[in-house]
Amino acid sequence: MPEHDVLVIGAGLAGMRAALAASRAGADTALVTKVHPVRSHSNAAQGGINAALTDRGDDWEDHAFNTVKGSDWLGDQDAIEVMCREAGDAIIELEHMGVVFNRDEEGRLGTRRFGGQERARTFFVADITGQAMLQVLYEKVLKARVRAYEEWFVTSLAMEDGVCQGVVALELRTGQLHLIKAKAVILATGGAGRVYEPTTNGLIVTGDGMALAYRAGAPLMDMEMVQYHPTTLKGNGVLITEAARGEGAYLLNAKGERFMERYAPKMMELASRDVVSRAEQTEINEGRGVDGCVLLDLRHLGRELIETKLGYIKEVVTDFLSIDLADRPIPIRPGNHYIMGGIKTDVQGATPVPGLYAAGECACVSVHGGNRLGANSLLDTIIFGRRAGEAAAAYAREMDRPSISESIIAKTQEEMSSFLARDANGDSAAKIRLTMGQVMTDHVAVFRDEAGMQIALKTVRELKARYACLAVQDKGRVFNTSMLFTLELGFMLDVAEVSCVSALARKESRGAHYRTDLPERDDVNWLKHSLVYASPEGPRIDSAPVTITQWPPQRRVY
């Protein structure tokens, strides 16, 4: 039976960074990942990674303030300070590892502008920054000879007396369930975009880690904070990077007006994402859209800049819309993109559950609060991935070998067997997911209200009941993706329910959580995190204070 000191679940940027850190600290470390590491969704990050490099006159405190303001004061300022202070060294480390960051005329790291920030401090590799970083971290993982259980899907955390001692995982290639013991487990499974339909997220982004932690007793924090990205393609919801606006693209309505003038006169197209998405949706709702969209105009940037710095989105737009974005504005709209909420952790990545750590999008430290700034997510993965890896390795050094027994597999085995044993009843995982995705998009998106969110919660609960009667059609063992999707759907339904419950509980508007029935921010009653615990009676709501260090709440205007 496999056993390691530190087990990292997920091999995107946060996971691989954590694994490298734990491995460097001397821990026997392994990655468990449901897809090959370079298939991870970190790939899809396009625009860049933020850092204030002091040697070129930037100031990390300015970056931190922009992040606090971007978060609508819901981010914990101690965590934000950690992230922004360590960002500069992290960028240099990535460059030394081999990331091919674009340069300025002197051959030093070049920057571009990004949303919600006063200065250009976003470092980038064309518009494939996530992919370029993911490849490099994978190279380092190969070099460090970190063991990777590739295409192994974690079905549950192995808990003994409230302590995490490993995971139960399904090996897709054989269909076999395994217990992998570990002294410490780091969840780095990414977001939960597939809870919504459409989303910019890949099909693998199903909230696994959040649900695993939640079921094991860890609280999920600020799960109502779901980011809608201002520029996604209509139809399949594919992402068009914020770097387009960072490089100077305009947003136009049907009348050809740069409508951001009315919503964010100073920052215009580069206001925070929640602000821009609401502005777009308002234009569309008030009849100034174009077929359910607004327009993103890159024409004035020139073909050469587009080809060297935005080549990937040019390719995507050509593929899907048959439009050359150097010649014509493209129709875009706000689309589900990121979740600020996640598993509650401290700045070392530790969750309240002993032995359990989390980093990256599945975690909530919280540095993003009510709204994440563009290019802060890659930074989050690198900083807190490393910290979680180091902390888990230190924790593992103090721990005895895990005592948990293999009999824990039986519960998962039973669950899988019952999905296989049931006869088809006309229902399917795909139908349930689609209904969930649509109801979340309809009611827990850019604009929300009490009645809509109640409908969403009720629907999700009905879907959970349907889920309990679901049959898996593929009865085989080898690469049974039908079983995989069914188990993922179970995770997503938990995440959707928690998001609805959190959203209903927050009686104000803040960041991405904008209630048309309660449009004001309420610092007196709601300057606090929402926490949700699993309980036999369903989700239990709690709250935790927000840490304010040097930036008391202000009015948020861009």
Place this chain on the structure above:
Amino acid sequence: MHVTLQVKRFNPEAPEPKPYQQEYFLEVEEHFTVLDTLIKVREEVDETLALRCSCRASICGSCAMRINGHAALACKTKLSGVMDPHGHVKVEPVGNMPVIKDLVADMKPFWDKVRAVEPWLQPQGPEPEHEYIAPNEAMIHLTGVMACIMCGACVSDCTVLEVDSNFLGPAALAKAYRFVADPRDDASPTRLRALEQYGGVWDCTRCYECVQVCPKGVDPMGRIMALRDKAVHVGLDQTIGARHTEVFTESVRHSGTLDELRLAIKTPGIFNIPAQLSQLRWVGLRAMLKGKMPPIFHKSIPGLRHVRRIFEKVEGQP
């Protein structure tokens, strides 16, 4: 729009596992990609169909497969562009890799070769306090190679790998180029020496298949050719491949056309001639019988000076 999807399937758990073709008849939207169609099959018709896919935007590299006989990303391939007049589209797993189930291939051979080129930056000396100073052009050039998403399309359709599984293949060699061309990497001599061995850069036959099927414009073959140039440039010119290139060039420079006899004799190197000749004698005999033996006395073509001028222009010499 109506489509008949012909999928090559394989169930390893069948009593007698062997590949078979299954047809799916579907009504789909005009804008559908091949991946949209496969997902529709999986969600609405047949849950048992196995394939890998994730991002839907040609960045994760999961959904490489053969579409009408050529490797491509299913998410990047518009269905309407590949349907025949009867609305048929043929979908198979990638080639040159064993199949696990349906469209899911075992990519272990692919990753083993990527690993074999030691794909990590190897600078020498202490790291600078700040970033390495490097020209932006070099970084943009490298970004073109970094754009490789490791989907395996090039490896699937590589005609050399089809006959010699020892070949490192286009993806791993392009990855090797990414480091050789990186101004921050100091291991180029070692890398190039390793790459001139059997299975390395000289084994590519320049069939252009990888260039054609690469969904990201990485141009793997171009990178392999660039590695050859770099190898020769640092004095690694004693492999058969390098000598072949040199003799070929000299012959054309000298006479304006290829002296095939001389090429056959000089390419293997002076000490290998007996062995090479014994290998070639049957080819020679057959060529003679068919009247295709190259002339013993090689003649220059008329207008040779024009050829030489081309050389001068290309090589920049007077």
